[in-house]
Amino acid sequence: MSEMNLLVCRWDRVTLEALLDRGARVTLIFDEWEAANRGIDPELIARVDRHYVIRSFDALDEMAQLAVEIRSTGVKVDRVLSLSEFSQFGAAYLATALGLEQPAIEKSVLMRDKRAMKERARQGGITCAxxxxxxxxxxxxxxxxxxxxxxxxxxxxxxxxxxxxxxxxxxxxxxxxxxxxxxxxxxxxxxxxxxEPIDGDEYHVDAVWEDGKAQILAVSRYLRPRMTVETPGHDNGSILLPREREPELYAEVEELHEWINAAFDITDDITHLEIFRRSDGRLWFSEIATRFAGGAIPESFGPLGADLRELWVEAIMGAGREPLTLRRPPYPYVGWINLAPAEAGTILKDPSDELISRFPYVLDTIRSRSVGFEIGELHPSVWCLMLVIGAESEEQFRERAAELEAALLPAYEMGGTS
Missing domain, CATH: 3.30.1490.20 (ATP-grasp fold, A domain)
Known part of the structure; x- marks a missing residue:
């Protein structure tokens, strides 16, 4: 594959390893919070060309000085990648300062500010709240x-x-x-x-776009709408719906995505779209982000061939070749759930690998917040123990999710906050 110089904003091990393994030249930027909390791997840092630790991606003075510094190295950056929600503004500012068209500052505002996002959607004829x-x-x-x-x-x-x-x-x-x-x-x-609240089933659509074409596009149904998740460890996850069993849904989503892409100038991005199927039968736009999703959504693509972040990197590094293809997973339905304590405090004990191994339909285990981590506030995005699981049907997936909750959640032990 041809060599590319990439400016990567935020730390993400899977994405970085995939880029470096495929021959990318990487300039990495992450902030002080990540340096203190993300378990930065010095061996992986040693593989990038250069890295910078900053106060904040929202500090324009830092972004401006950083752009000048990068230019002074003589490196011509081919592409800027933002790996999180909170680096979107800074990544777009850096791209503009380095003479790149994308990600554009206007797009970063549309992606981050939900007021601008809804206004643009309505201007584009897209149904939303x-x-x-x-x-x-x-x-x-x-x-x-x-x-x-x-x-x-x-x-x-x-x-x-x-x-x-x-x-x-x-x-x-x-x-x-x-x-x-x-x-x-x-x-x-x-x-x-x-x-205004939106009722109905909530879905997320995860896609990788190159030259305006979908390299990957998958539709998943949340176990329950995110707004109704009362504790992060119950009914918190989603089911990836197989295209061959939901052809009409996929056709509707792809048509809607065409409108969204046109409205938001989405051509070479990874996107995470959230939509609702309301009682009137129509799909309603909720939000879209030009970043990979949270939770274990990227990992839930593993049984289909590779983590979604790795598929994104394949598209970036393999421009000009045929679209990526997904393989048939070991179960028709795969997805993920999040298991987490029902109270704030410090995690003293969590479900063991031995206990999880008793459930053969668990395909992957991701520990985001484990023993020793202090949880200050409970909300649906407190990711702790995430499990990728498989099932023969949506009904069986939900049954297995409930079975895992009943068996594993009692293993959590919590201590008081410091």
Whole structure:
């Protein structure tokens, strides 16, 4: 494969190893939080051309100085890759400063700010929930706009947040005012978004695009809508739906994705799309991100050939060849679940490998937060023990997920927070 100079924003072992193993020249950037919490591997760091540790990807002064520094090395960067939600703004700024067209700053705003995202979707004729912009600097005005334009209940989330973190279903004006005052307690104006709730089944669509063509596209159904997950260790996961058993769904999703790609200028990206099938039968757009998904969604592609991140790297490094193909997995239905404590605190004990091995349909085990990790706040994206599992049907998948929860969750032991 031809040599490529890549600027990689954020630490991710699987992606980095895949890039380096395929001959990429890598300049790596990660922040101080990652340096302290991600278990940075010095042997892997030694394989990259150069790396930089920064305060924040949102600090424009750092991004500007870094761009000048990279230019001074004489390296001509071919592509900038953002490996997380929180590096999107910085990655786009760096790309622009280095003379690259993508990722564009405008696209980073559309991908990160949910208000801009919903506005662009509606402009593109894409069906989505009505929304109102909220500001902690104008609590009364924000509450009034929600009351007049949406009514209650509403879903409230940070305008540039991540997944379902800090997301609430708000029932009345008083509750909304309290959330806005708490969010603005440090006197810095912050922006949130209020949306009308969307009912129905929630799906995610994960795809890899090169030259506007889908190299990989897979549709998965969440075990339950993310907003209704009450504890991170129960009904928290998704089932990858086989194309041959859901041809009509895949045709609908691919048509919708064409509209979305046109609206958001998606051509050479990895995307994570969330949609709903409402009671009216139509697919409604929820959110899209130009990054790989969280949880164990990337790993759930393993039984189909490779981790989704590795498939993405194959597309990046193998431009111009035939689209990637997925192999037939050992079970018609594969997917993943998250097992996690039901209370905050320090994890003193978690389910053992020996206990997990009693369930032969478990295909992979991913430990994100294990013994010694302190959980401060419970929310649906507290990833702890994630299991990739297989089943003959959706019904059996759900039965096996429940069986694993019953057998493994009691193994957790928690201590008090420090």
């Amino acid at each position: 009505r929304h109102v912009s909220l500001s902690t600097a104008d609590v009364e005005g924000s509450v009034r706009r929600v009351t007049d334009e949406l009514g209650f209940p509403v879903v409230v989330k940070p305008a540039a947040g991540l997944g379902s973190v800090a997301t609430s279903l708000v029932g009345d004006a008083a509750e909304l005012a309290g959330i806005l005052r708490e969010a603005g307690a440090d006197t810095v104006a912050r922006f949130l978004i209020a949306e």
